[in-house]
Amino acid sequence: MFFQVLSSLLLALAASASPALLPRVDVPAPFNSSLFKDLNVSRGLNYHYYAVPADTGKPTLLFLHGFPSTSYDWRHQVAFFQDKGYGLLVPDMLGYGGTSKPLDPQLYVSSLVTRDIVDILNAEGIDRAVVVSHDWGSMTASRLANYFPERFLSYAFLTSGYFTPTFFATPYEENLNLSQAVLGYKNLGYWDFFSSEGADQIILEHFDSFWDILYVNDTTKTITDFSPLGALEAFITNDTRILPADYVTPEERAIQMEAIRQGGLAAPLNVYKIVRGTLEGQDDKGIPEENALIHTPLFFGAALRDYISVSAPIGLAGALIASNSTVTIREYNSGHWVQMTLPDEVNSDLLEWIEGLGLDL
Numbered sequence: 001m002f003f004q005v006l007s008s009l010l011l012a013l014a015a016s017a018s019p020a021l022l023p024r025v026d027v028p029a030p031f032n033s034s035l036f037k038d039l040n041v042s043r044g045l046n047y048h049y050y051a052v053p054a055d056t057g058k059p060t061l062l063f064l065h066g067f068p069s070t071s072y073d074w075r076h077q078v079a080f081f082q083d084k085g086y087g088l089l090v091p092d093m094l095g096y097g098g099t100s101k102p103l104d105p106q107l108y109v110s111s112l113v114t115r116d117i118v119d120i121l122n123a124e125g126i127d128r129a130v131v132v133s134h135d136w137g138s139m140t141a142s143r144l145a146n147y148f149p150e151r152f153l154s155y156a157f158l159t160s161g162y163f164t165p166t167f168f169a170t171p172y173e174e175n176l177n178l179s180q181a182v183l184g185y186k187n188l189g190y191w192d193f194f195s196s197e198g199a200d201q202i203i204l205e206h207f208d209s210f211w212d213i214l215y216v217n218d219t220t221k222t223i224t225d226f227s228p229l230g231a232l233e234a235f236i237t238n239d240t241r242i243l244p245a246d247y248v249t250p251e252e253r254a255i256q257m258e259a260i261r262q263g264g265l266a267a268p269l270n271v272y273k274i275v276r277g278t279l280e281g282q283d284d285k286g287i288p289e290e291n292a293l294i295h296t297p298l299f300f301g302a303a304l305r306d307y308i309s310v311s312a313p314i315g316l317a318g319a320l321i322a323s324n325s326t327v328t329i330r331e332y333n334s335g336h337w338v339q340m341t342l343p344d345e346v347n348s349d350l351l352e353w354i355e356g357l358g359l360d361l
């Protein structure tokens with residue numbers, strides 16, 4: 001009896017202590033922990049991903065998250081689509097979660113990351129998938145269309161739209177001036193901070209303040225306190241607290257923040273180094289000219305209160321320029337994190353769009 005009590009006490013202690021002691025890479029329900037996999041992709045990096053096989057006749061949906069996130073960003077979509085028999089592939093992108101976190105920015109350019117994603121499709125025996133992307137996941141989705149058009153049935157872009165092959169050829173300072181002229185503020189000024197040495201540590205030292213503004217309820221605050229040059233650094237180093245949105249529960253927030261804290265931000269911030277500098281622009285010169293246009297259907301979900309990506313005019317224009325096929329456009333009364341803010345609307349719009357594709361699988 002005593003031993004039983006003692007051992008259950010020890011087990012309970014071990015269970016409650018384990019999150020701090022062991023890296024927990026697998027995110028909780030609705031993800032089924034037995035369906036996470038790891039793949040050593042062809043360039044020798046590990047990718048950790050969630051994989052649900054498709055029912056006969058259903059396509060596989062490939063969900064690509066952005067910054068600073070993991071596969072957990074897609075929890076509402078996973079819950080919805082896995083019950084309907086869709087195949088799911090939800091990787092932790094390079095730099096995040098259970099996936100490798102190399103520190104060399106050159107390893108993050110799109111020609112390499114898209115190859116990794118196609119390696120995952122190959123390992124899973126998936127010929128063609130439907131892509132659903134958000135934030136920097138949309139850069140990868142755009143380049144999958146440019147480099148591997150034969151492997152994808154269609155593309156959905158949420159918030160951040162299609163990045164044309166020449167998007168990153170424009171020098172950063174020019175884009176800053178352009179946004180100042182057009183929007184009245186420099187929406188991408190924070191790239192300067194994110195791409196600077198030591199930004200990862202500064203953010204982690206002021207992590208609550210950072211997460212507040214990242215998921216702020218009143219998204220107009222980002223116009224003054226996130227986007228402009230120097231604004232975000234001033235906001236967080238002051239440990240300013242601001243009301244966060246309520247569509248992320250405190251429990252979900254803790255899971256999201258812990259996943260990023262454990263992996264650190266040095267690797268995830270590399271994407272800002274390649275787009276702020278010239279690495280991505282140079283890499284994109286390898287895109288075959290004939291692949292600039294997308295010939296399969298596109299979905300674009302515009303977040304009307306996203307003042308950082310300014311998704312309605314910019315992403316929308318990208319999607320329309322990119323397409324030699326049908327473009328389905330949906331607008332959401334939402335800030336940047338539309339898949340979490342309005343999951344029911346986003347899920348049903350995506351479902352309707354996918355069902356309407358008339359895929360013959």
Ligand SMILES: *[C@@H]1O[C@H](CO)[C@@H](O)[C@H](O)[C@H]1NC(C)=O
Pocket residue numbers: 032033034035
């Ligand atoms: C998780 O996936 C495994 C393997 O497919 C399956 O046996 C199990 O029933 C699933 N668990 C839940 C809770 O769906």
Ligand SMILES: *[C@@H]1O[C@H](CO)[C@@H](O)[C@H](O)[C@H]1NC(C)=O
Pocket residue numbers: 040041042043044045
């Ligand atoms: C991954 O594959 C490479 C060869 O492509 C090999 O050298 C390396 O040892 C593998 N890594 C792991 C962790 O299996």
Ligand SMILES: *[C@@H]1O[C@H](CO)[C@@H](O)[C@H](O)[C@H]1NC(C)=O
Pocket residue numbers: 171173174177
């Ligand atoms: C951006 O605008 C500033 C201030 O008007 C100007 O000094 C600078 O030359 C501009 N830079 C570019 C790349 O256009």
Ligand SMILES: *[C@@H]1O[C@H](CO)[C@@H](O)[C@H](O)[C@H]1NC(C)=O
Pocket residue numbers: 217218219243
């Ligand atoms: C959160 O934002 C919504 C929409 O902008 C607004 O209606 C609401 O009043 C805000 N909540 C709080 C507590 O400020």
Ligand SMILES: *[C@@H]1O[C@H](CO)[C@@H](O)[C@H](O)[C@H]1NC(C)=O
Pocket residue numbers: 234235236238239240241
């Ligand atoms: C710094 O914090 C104070 C007190 O919370 C606040 O009033 C002020 O606006 C903050 N400054 C910045 C730049 O966020």
Ligand SMILES: *[C@@H]1O[C@H](CO)[C@@H](O)[C@H](O)[C@H]1NC(C)=O
Pocket residue numbers: 293324
């Ligand atoms: C656009 O698609 C049509 C077929 O739907 C095709 O005939 C045409 O060549 C395409 N245009 C370009 C520029 O690829």
